[in-house]
Amino acid sequence: MIDQQTAKRRGMPAVILDGDDTLWQTEPLYDEARTDTATYVSSLGIDSQEFEQRQREVDLERAASLGVARVRFPGSSVEAARSLAASHSIQLKRRQLRRVSSISSEVFQKKAPTDANAADVIARLRDRFQIALLTKGDEEVQRKRLADSGLAPLLDFAHIVDQKDEDSFRYVLSRLQANPLDSWTVGNSFRSDIVPALSFGMRAIWVEADAWALEDAPEVADYTGRYLTVKGLDEVPDLITKAGEVARDRS
Numbered sequence: 001m002i003d004q005q006t007a008k009r010r011g012m013p014a015v016i017l018d019g020d021d022t023l024w025q026t027e028p029l030y031d032e033a034r035t036d037t038a039t040y041v042s043s044l045g046i047d048s049q050e051f052e053q054r055q056r057e058v059d060l061e062r063a064a065s066l067g068v069a070r071v072r073f074p075g076s077s078v079e080a081a082r083s084l085a086a087s088h089s090i091q092l093k094r095r096q097l098r099r100v101s102s103i104s105s106e107v108f109q110k111k112a113p114t115d116a117n118a119a120d121v122i123a124r125l126r127d128r129f130q131i132a133l134l135t136k137g138d139e140e141v142q143r144k145r146l147a148d149s150g151l152a153p154l155l156d157f158a159h160i161v162d163q164k165d166e167d168s169f170r171y172v173l174s175r176l177q178a179n180p181l182d183s184w185t186v187g188n189s190f191r192s193d194i195v196p197a198l199s200f201g202m203r204a205i206w207v208e209a210d211a212w213a214l215e216d217a218p219e220v221a222d223y224t225g226r227y228l229t230v231k232g233l234d235e236v237p238d239l240i241t242k243a244g245e246v247a248r249d250r251s
Ligand SMILES: [Mg+2]
Pocket: 018, 019, 020, 021, 022, 187, 188, 189
């Protein structure tokens, strides 16, 4: 539905925001689910620390083939429990493995806390920019996280993808009729949020946080000077304003 207000905003430059660990925090939910699962498997005779380490390794390996599929994280817990049980000659029952899976699956039911500054940051940017969410993940899980965040009414557009690449950024900007050269990407993952947007000519702000191991990007050094860095979302509006002033002074 394009109402009058929306129509008026089309063509304005855009800020494309990432969801997980940018607008809302999910990393602590995964840590909590892994720890809760570890507590349960320790009652079955498997060392909890050994389990947590193995689960992370397995999950990283499986990410290559399964990506953001919902079955990945709980399945990695099952596989980690199974392999550790086998190496310690422990027999696990099917119902125990189902319990492992269901405890790990709680990560999808729990509410991801919204960044305390998210609504204020969006409100401050909205008079100059269209605001979009571009988030990678399972469609249903991400729809729930967006609804839980309470931020949906502040967004001009939301798009959920399996993989963020140049095409996903191009698609969002084309829907908003926004020029990439005046538009920004903001996110915590260098590989997903920064690199594809830069290759499409957008400007970029990397929210530096403890990123998920998969997202550690060795290519960061290749992009020196092409993106800006913040410690938190609250720094974004001033940084964009300042960058605009610098660009005007140069022209
Ligand atoms: Mg993220």
